[in-house]
Amino acid sequence: MHFIAISVNHRTADVALREKVAFKEDAIRLANVDLFETKSILENVILSTCNRTEVYAIVDQIHTGRYYIQRFLARAFGFDVEEIKTMTEVHVEDDAVNHLMRVVSGLDSIVLGETQILGQLRDAFFKAQEEDTTGTIFNHLFKQAITFAKKAHNETDIADNAVSVSYAAVELAKKVFGKLTHKKALIVGAGEMSELSLLNLIGADVSDITIFNRTESKAQRLAEKHQVASAPISDLAAHLSSADIVISSTSAESYVITNQMLEQIEAPRKADSLVLIDIAVPRDIEPNITALPDVFNYDVDDLKGLVDANLRERQLAADAIAERIPQEITNHNDWVNMLGVVPVIRALREKAMTIQSETMDSIDRKLPGLSEHERKVVSKHTKSIINQMLKDPIKQAKEISTDKKSNEKLELFQNIFDIEAEHPYEEQRRKSAEKLSHILSFE
Missing domain, CATH: 1.10.3730 (ProC C-terminal domain-like fold)
Incomplete structure (x- = not known):
């Protein structure tokens, strides 16, 4: 029996292709069953996320198993087998175990050390298990991999340092305020970076969030999607008087927040500190804001410095985790041999x-x-x-x-x-x- 992992990921295919080779959530169970009924497949688990689609399988022959898995993917998404071959990585035996351990612990992710993949792979395993497409090997190996990732995250700081600009923005706010639970946040802009910032704020337990955008309908749609408030951009100055955190990311050609706006709210302002985080290029917030003594103003360069430093810390943690994987491979092989x-x-x-x-x-x-x-x-x-x-x-x-x-x-x-x-x-x-x-x- 042989272990094979076939992966479509950010190294092998761009986002446009990855979108075409992704199983919808409600189709995974049927896909597992269909693959299990394919020649050469003895066990299988399918993982499909926004950044990767992977098939893990126990096969009776490596070459036959690889061909039928690639043929299965080709049929599922309307590609030729040769096209699927060009966008897949193939890992076999120890290399496949190494790949699984790297994926589940976040070492193979676009954002190094992200923890979401652990839950996604665990759910993928449970779905396959419920459909009886796992057996002796995978019931042991996937539990081993999940346990390994949990321990790696608990014993290292790999997930503790922000390595995305939107996440770093929220982490900076935490450095000023500590917990953000009762803070009021404003998001200026309704694009992708604004949505990521919104999600990170929600993840930090911020519930009082208002979105502003020049096209008010876009702000409303984003607000409704995540069940927060929206307001016209003309009301921004008024909301600044009670805000704690402002994250701005627009494509405006002039400053959205200026010294003059802050001077107008100096008297009525009640909050002790105001954290202004500008992740736009060109900048949305006027540099060298001086109107209020307790204003903390950060721009993209400040965030990049934090991200770069944190990425170095994550890489050190990732290296420490990677050093543990050979022992996991040995443990797996010893267990298989004992079978x-x-x-x-x-x-x-x-x-x-x-x-x-x-x-x-x-x-x-x-x-x-x-x-x-x-x-x-x-x-x-x-x-x-x-x-x-x-x-x-x-x-x-x-x-x-x-x-x-x-x-x-x-x-x-x-x-x-x-x-x-x-x-x-x-x-x-x-x-x-x-x-x-x-x-x-x-x-």
Whole structure:
């Protein structure tokens, strides 16, 4: 059995292509089932987000599995297989485990160390599990990966430092005020950066938010989408008198917030501090604002400096997490190798206990006068003999699991003890054979 991961991501395809190769949320379950019924696939999980679509699969043959997964994606999104090949990365075996660990811990994301992917991958695994498209390997591996990512996030600062301008803007406000729960925020502009700033404010528990834009309808639509308030741009000066935080990102050719506007609100203003964050180019807020003593004015260059410093911190944390992944790969391989050994050990124990049981039956026939206590003593000692005899063979079987020729040696082991152990994937193999027979009857 082989582990393969096929990925369409920000390195292999631009956003226009990624949008075309993304499963809608309500289609993931059916897609998992469709893929599972494909030739060569024994287990599968499909992950599809705004930045990546990935298929993780256990396959009976690498080349066959890769082809049928790429064919599945091509059919799902109306591409030729060759087109899908040009926009996918293929990871196999240890490289696939490494890829999964990097993805789930945020090391492979556009925003290094982002934590949202952990929840997305966990949900993808649960959906696949509910549709019975996961089995022995993935039920263990994905839980291992999720646990690894949680521990990595808890033990490093990888997600604690802002590495996007909109996020950094909110982090700067936190440095001034601490908690932002009861603060009033104004967002000037209704474009993508403004929406990202809005989402970060909401994420920081700011509920009193008003959006301003020269085209009032755009402000209204954005406000309704996120259930906050909007107001005409002409009311901005009045709202400044009670605001704590202002984030501005417009395409205006002149200053939106000026010294004169702040001078007008100096007397009626009630808030102690006012944080002005200008993420527009050209700038929306007049430089060197001096009207109020407690005004903190930041522009894009200030934010970029913070982002660059934080990115360096995240990279250090990412490097520390990456150093842990080889051990996770080793742990996974050790566990997989033990899968083949466990049935052998079980078969050996069962044979030994059958011999012990038959021996006790013979003793009962030849020594019918034994008391119940005497019989228990004999049974206990015969079992003790068996356990001592099995100790070294079982130890040897476990050591065989890490050998490069483990399959050959386990087969010899079974021949020596005259036992038969069913491979843990025997049921999946039978399913695969049934699928292949069904497919060939139609092709």
